[in-house]
Every structure is written in C-alpha cells, then in structure tokens.
Amino acid sequence: MRQTTMAKPADVTRTWYVVDGEGQTLGRLATTCAHVLRGKHKPTYTPNVDCGDYVIVINADKVDMTGNKLNTEKYYNHSGYFGGLRVRTAKEMKEKYPVEWVERAIKGMLPHTKLGDVMRGHLFVYAGSEHPHAAQKPVELKVKG
Secondary structure (H helix, E strand, O other): OOOOOOOOOHHHOOOOEEEEOOOOOOOHHHHHHHHHHHHHHHHHOOOOOOOOOOOEEEOHHOOOOOOOOOHHEEEEEEEEOOOOOEEEHHHHHHHHHHHHHHHHHHOOOOOOOOHHHHHOOOOEEOOOOOOOHHHOOOOHHHHHH
C-alpha cells in the first residue's frame, strides 16, 4: 500500500542557490525564487512545513521590467499618520532601492503568514555581484526566459 509522506522539519535538507539577476525580468526572477523558497521543486514538498532552500540574488540593480511598467507601476507605503502616503514608481525603486524592489516582488509571491516570514528569512538580495555566502557553496540556479 502506498502512503503519502509528509515532511517533518527535522528531516529537511537545505541547499543554497545563487541567482544572477543581470538581464532578467523581475517577474520571472521572482517566481523562480519564490518557488525554490517554498520548496515546491522538491518531491517532499509539504504545504505546512518550511522545506524550501536558501536563495541569494546578485546583481539586483541590473534586473529589468518589460514594456512601460517602469513608468506606470507604483509602489505604495503609508506611515500611519495623516498625509503619510509615499508613492514611488518602479523606475525610482530600481535606481535608488534595487534590493527592496526585488525583495518586495519575491515577498508578494510567498504566503503572508508566519511560515512565509520564515521563508523570507532565507532570501538574501545584493545589488552588486559580490555576496558574503561563499562558505555555503551556493549552486547556480537558472531562470527560465
């Protein structure tokens, strides 16, 4: 008789992946990273267990958007005070805050729960091509497209 095996947190083995964002489209990069962070690429995927891997994104400042989205896409923040709404375009986010820009795209594709908070902790984004995780021996991850 076959049984469905459910992963336990103690049995999860994690791999480190590095993704080069140079010339990549933001959406395709974010979906690939979110897929790996959730662990959906593994045969032992369990929805209620964090079985995902670590992801390092380098060259976040060289990620692109297609079409006219750099000028029309807007990012909103509110401080909670009157008149505290801050609006930035995607072009402004790419030029001034490339790390936050990529992190927000990936964060939006992860669950908005306590489990999703743990998964977001496994994401590391860097604007340049250098990262301090060489000791973990990350494997290169290819993004389709």
